[in-house]
Amino acid sequence: MIPVCLLVELPRGEAYRLDIDPPVSVFHTDDGEVFAIDDTCTHQDASLADGWLEGCEVECPLHASKFDLRTGAVDAPPAKRPVRTHEVFVVDGMIYVQPSTEAPNLPPCIAARLAGEPA
Amino acid sequence: MRAVAVVGASLAGLSAARSLRKQGYDGRLVVIGDEPHRPYDRPPLSKEFLAGEIGEADLALEPDDEDLQAEWLLGARATGLDSAHRAVRLADGREVRADGIVIATGATARRLPGTDGLAGVHTLRTLDDARALRDELALGGRLVVIGGGFIGAEVASTAYALGLDVTVVEAAPTPLAGPLGETMGGVVSALHADHGVRLLCGVGVKGLSGETRVDAVLLEDGRTVPADIVVVGVGAHPCVEWLQGSGVVLDNGVKCGADGRTSLAAVVAVGDCASWYDPHVGVHRRVEHWTGARERPDAAVATLLSGGAAEPGAPRPPYFWSDQYGVKIQFAGHAAGADSVTVEQGAPGDRSFLAVYRRAGHPVAVLAMNQPRVFMRWRKQLAATPS
Numbered sequence: 001m002i003p004v005c006l007l008v009e010l011p012r013g014e015a016y017r018l019d020i021d022p023p024v025s026v027f028h029t030d031d032g033e034v035f036a037i038d039d040t041c042t043h044q045d046a047s048l049a050d051g052w053l054e055g056c057e058v059e060c061p062l063h064a065s066k067f068d069l070r071t072g073a074v075d076a077p078p079a080k081r082p083v084r085t086h087e088v089f090v091v092d093g094m095i096y097v098q099p100s101t102e103a104p105n106l107p108p109c110i111a112a113r114l115a116g117e118p119a
Numbered sequence: 120m121r122a123v124a125v126v127g128a129s130l131a132g133l134s135a136a137r138s139l140r141k142q143g144y145d146g147r148l149v150v151i152g153d154e155p156h157r158p159y160d161r162p163p164l165s166k167e168f169l170a171g172e173i174g175e176a177d178l179a180l181e182p183d184d185e186d187l188q189a190e191w192l193l194g195a196r197a198t199g200l201d202s203a204h205r206a207v208r209l210a211d212g213r214e215v216r217a218d219g220i221v222i223a224t225g226a227t228a229r230r231l232p233g234t235d236g237l238a239g240v241h242t243l244r245t246l247d248d249a250r251a252l253r254d255e256l257a258l259g260g261r262l263v264v265i266g267g268g269f270i271g272a273e274v275a276s277t278a279y280a281l282g283l284d285v286t287v288v289e290a291a292p293t294p295l296a297g298p299l300g301e302t303m304g305g306v307v308s309a310l311h312a313d314h315g316v317r318l319l320c321g322v323g324v325k326g327l328s329g330e331t332r333v334d335a336v337l338l339e340d341g342r343t344v345p346a347d348i349v350v351v352g353v354g355a356h357p358c359v360e361w362l363q364g365s366g367v368v369l370d371n372g373v374k375c376g377a378d379g380r381t382s383l384a385a386v387v388a389v390g391d392c393a394s395w396y397d398p399h400v401g402v403h404r405r406v407e408h409w410t411g412a413r414e415r416p417d418a419a420v421a422t423l424l425s426g427g428a429a430e431p432g433a434p435r436p437p438y439f440w441s442d443q444y445g446v447k448i449q450f451a452g453h454a455a456g457a458d459s460v461t462v463e464q465g466a467p468g469d470r471s472f473l474a475v476y477r478r479a480g481h482p483v484a485v486l487a488m489n490q491p492r493v494f495m496r497w498r499k500q501l502a503a504t505p506s
């Protein structure tokens with residue numbers, strides 16, 4: 001489990017970008033729920049933490065695909081694949097993320113870059 | 120309504136087909152498109168696809184598991200709309216009967232007169248155009264882009280990254296002054312000089328030289344710019360010739376109300392071919408941006424299915440993006456009516472800033488370079504407080 005930040009440090013309606021590889025963003029919704037998804041949009045290289053949070057959905061800041069924070073599902077193109085979701089725990093006021101073990105759905109430009117790098 | 124024909128099988132047409140199903144229409148749905156391809160995304164054609172970073176499969180607009188229960192007539196060009204018989208005529212003689220029609224035939228790239236048939240001269244609108252241009256850029260050499268608009272600038276940026284020697288020729292004194300205003304048009308087009316790409320402004324093109332293949336661009340001031348490849352990026356005109364004589368009123372595209380209705384009942388128009396009435400500015404405007412083609416079909420389909428009774432919601436301010444030289448450019452709203460532009464975040468010199476356009480103190484548009492987060496917040500604010 002990765003510690004993120006204190007719950008009180010993340011106001012409702014805001015997101016926190018966790019700089020792990022690949023990055024994860026943690027959202028505190030207006031209803032007080034906390035969700036974690038992959039930060040990189042599945043369409044191109046955009047940070048979903050920069051997006052617009054409305055209810056349980058975040059709208060990508062570049063081309064407006066919306067992702068459901070609960071399931072990772074995407075509503076409409078240009079993104080076609082869901083983002084990964086991660087389990088979130090709040091223990092003693094601290095937010096923790098348990099990174100998913102599934103393969104991420106990174107956009108082709110990033111996936112190509114990662115594949116090109118020496119391991 | 121028992122049968123709907125969507126004419127044009129690209130972003131606006133696909134979005135309309137989706138809206139129809141989402142809004143509960145369960146009758147016959149026919150999508151007619153003259154390209155042989157399934158709907159694909161155009162913005163990457165001047166960017167990642169042209170650069171060879173993504174392939175054709177990445178351009179698909181449909182997820183693998185999508186099934187709209189539609190009949191797709193691809194490679195089929197509509198040549199007429201018979202409003203009396205409610206039928207779309209196709210080039211091969213077939214007729215598609217429908218009691219509702221969505222016009223989504225988009226736009227085609229404008230050409231330079233007298234340049235057809237000269238090898239090395241390209242326009243960029245379709246996948247086939249992009250394939251042909253990509254193959255030529257791979258050979259390297261000197262590229263001259265005619266037109267410093269968004270598509271021209273993106274092609275210049277992609278070709279520069281591929282190692283070509285690039286010159287951009289723009290007839291106006293400042294590129295992008297129409298959509299962005301003089302000041303910001305100057306700031307954004309300075310990206311060319313940042314990278315050593317030549318930008319020649321305020322000079323028109325007299326013609327091209329070359330026997331079978333282009334070898335130079337001839338400027339009106341007498342200069343000659345040598346060229347191995349020429350891309351003509353001088354805008355697009357709406358594909359509406361097929362509607363001539365149908366009774367659908369045309370005026371720089373299909374003239375539409377603020378809800379997508381045309382002059383004919385049960386016929387709506389969306390996307391780049393449609394000139395919607397914009398209540399904010401009080402004029403008809405043909406908005407040629409991705410987001411409009413994606414979002415407006417929702418309203419137009421509601422109009423179609425309700426027989427015109429649906430109340431259109433307030434339109435969102437037009438939004439578009441452009442990627443040039445690794446810089447993300449985003450714009451929302453209307454620059455035309457602004458009386459001031461102020462930089463509110465970052466600095467233009469750093470190619471990372473946000474500028475707000477105001478009219479009589481009210482924000483009417485916002486432009487950003489590499490500031491997606493602040494831009495998103497401003498765009499939402501513009502949408503919430505229409506000018």
Ligand SMILES: Cc1cc2nc3c(=O)[nH]c(=O)nc-3n(C[C@H](O)[C@H](O)[C@H](O)COP(=O)(O)OP(=O)(O)OC[C@H]3O[C@@H](n4cnc5c(N)ncnc54)[C@H](O)[C@@H]3O)c2cc1C
Nearest residue numbers: 127129130131153161162197224225226390391408409439
């Ligand atoms: C190279 C390029 C880069 C772009 N980049 C950006 C960008 O970065 N940001 C942005 O916001 N926008 C961008 N755009 C604009 C965006 O792609 C368009 O706004 C969008 O494609 C409009 O969708 P549409 O469905 O209305 O029209 P189109 O995509 O033009 O599709 C219309 C379809 O109808 C078909 N058709 C035409 N006539 C007929 C007929 N008679 N019968 C049957 N079918 C017909 C056409 O062949 C075409 O397939 C770009 C466009 C291009 C070309």
Ligand code: FES
Nearest residue numbers: 041043044060063
């Ligand atoms: S980068 Fe997110 S929708 Fe394009």
